[in-house]
Amino acid sequence: MSQDLHIHTTFSTGDSAIVPEQTIKLIARTGHARILGISDHLEYLDDNVFPLYKETIQKYGLRVGIEINSHKWVKRALELDVEYYIYHCQNIAKDYRGAEKLLQSEKPLIIAHPMVMGTDLNKLPSECLIEINNRYVWRDNWSQKIGCFKNRFRFVLSSDAHQPHWLNQSIARYVADNLLIKETILFNN
Secondary structure, eight states: OOEEOOBOOTTOTTOTTOOTTOOHHHHHHHOOSSEEEEEEEGGGOOTTTHHHHHHHHHHTTOEEEEEEOSGGGHHHHHHSOOSEEEEOOOSSHHHHHHHHHHHTTTSOEEEOOHHHHTOOGGGSOTTSEEEEETTTGGGSOHHHHHHTTTTTSEEEEEOOBSSGGGOOOHHHHHHHHHHTOOBOOOOOO
């Protein structure tokens, strides 16, 4: 696989799906993708934790991202030195405005699992990257809900791994292949 930028670790302390084995060190060692990025939940990365989070990710040569739950966290996200954003954009005006603010940073903005979040892709700027991930894409009619946007957006394939055995993109790749969507690679390495 070329890249996987939506991976969680034990830094997402309040996420019950995370297992103790899901460490940055283990993810780096598995090497399941050429480009790996960690994007733990911002709400667990306070001022005391974020420096260690970033240092640990960089120590293993991985990309530094964060996952932002909603517009309520956008201001805080913009204050942090990360390379990309994973964003939950629900179908509310404030979340769409949050996406626009994040885009102004000129860092890649990946809209996470839009079908589960109820995101209306018609309301997003075309500069957003749309995620297809293993965890949620199979729960809905992906052909109908994503297929009609394949010429408007670029797409990123992700695992959204919370546990070591989730470190793959088989379902995301199946969906992309069926929709004739080419994955957008964000970083060279």
